[in-house]
Amino acid sequence: MKKSVTLGLSLAAVATGALYVSHRLFNVAFKRVNYVPETSAEKQKYAQQYYDYVDWFRKVPHETWYLHQNDPAKRLVATFIQHPDHLKKTVIISHGYKGNRETMANYAQMFYNLGFNVLLPDDRAHGDSAGQYINFGWLDRLDYMAWINKLIDIKGEDEKILLFGVSMGGATMEMLSGENLPTQVKAIIADCGYSSIKEEMTYLLKEQYHLPEYPFEPMVSTINRRRLGFYLGDVSAKEQLKRNRRPILFIHGGKDTYVPVRMAYENYHATKAPKQLWIVKNATHAESFWYNPAAYQARVASFLKTYF
Template structure:
């Protein structure tokens, strides 16, 4: 083979490899790097905007307390908003928000639980809102951060506290991942709304659906980048594996028409745990729409589940 032909033959795969690496780096930054604003909701949810802002306005009329974790560590400092119940209560819900959201974006759920007599804690996850962090961990680091919030609730409310873990979308996956940790007896139940099975499966699914790209080689390269930046591979970030260790009662909620986190993920998560469990697929609801499509029905289902497992 002539030298020029050999160089040309080598250049083509090298160029392709370089382009794939650059595309994977861009994908990683797009998906995992923090943004210091809350993106607009999808067009199909704009119809709920007035109701959403009414809930936010309600939240900021409450006697909010600012809570923090890791105060002496600027790179790991975490912030949350705590809304005490109207009357003294042992019941507290810790609400985990969705991807690129923050505690404020969960004001509607805070209102619901507040009306049910709960203290409400609204953390900003690592890489979100007022909390520190360069990257989004999709629930994996957050599951341990939330153990700190659980401890702080117990210190504030007392050892007789009854704690519910509640989350939507990425927050749903976060509380599912928490289920596999060693939790104190004060944590009584978990409610996970439209949580994914694993970030690896979710990323591969969205790559195909939104960008028409295959899982290979992009997901493994992104996983390698995350291992370098965050210290773990994407395959580690699994709701399913954590749910296999779950011992707490858990209520799975999912929109029947969810195409962002597809319903097969709900079924896979549901099958993963042998603990007491319930599942509610909400007719006609898209991703994270189950509350908005019928707030009264949503509260009724949540109350019915929690009344089985909380003393009050």
């Protein structure tokens, strides 16, 4: 009898401990932070270049756009940069995990130099937008649909639209690709997006925390269901890409250890739309642009020739 009681208490302690750890993991991964975390050590060498782009971003003429402007709990904020040549083409840029629209200044300038207007939203729970929890692109995809519609309302039915994102932003655009996009959306570029939230979390549990998938992923998933309304396993960029009909360029660093490069191949094979895959051999996560900005712009420009 004593053994069974002891065993029961031990199992209860283990379950309580696992639940505590899962709540901690959820808060670390999903809870809003009101700052941009320091970049990884291998990207510190690009700091001066990055701040040069930020300086341009802050000085270039721009407008501030809103969704749900009069509702503080739902308000979303974006920067719109009008190209002076008025060529009727706009890129919508989706930022990465715990970033914001300013952290995409380098991509904004690149597309501006290619003749695009630029729309850069802050996702839910990022930057100046409302929200308590990061949703890793799944709910954000609906917000980007609203941004697309707002852009068409303001700029006109003849506006051509490119969707672009990096890391979480790349996955967001891949998830968005499976929706009923308006005809104005002509193409998509996804840089180092993950194939699913569950796969990415399971991978990081092992690589960063040395924890197994079970019981932690199911527990975190259940917490997320209560907070944000969906289980992690319900969300898949690959499944969304199966419904994609837009030409898409996948970019991924060959030395990416944060979002493993195999996910780029999984996403590439998931879609039947016109597609290209560019693996930047020596680039780490989200480093492909920084590794060689001229080559990056040239590859993007080459892809876009057909569609813009």
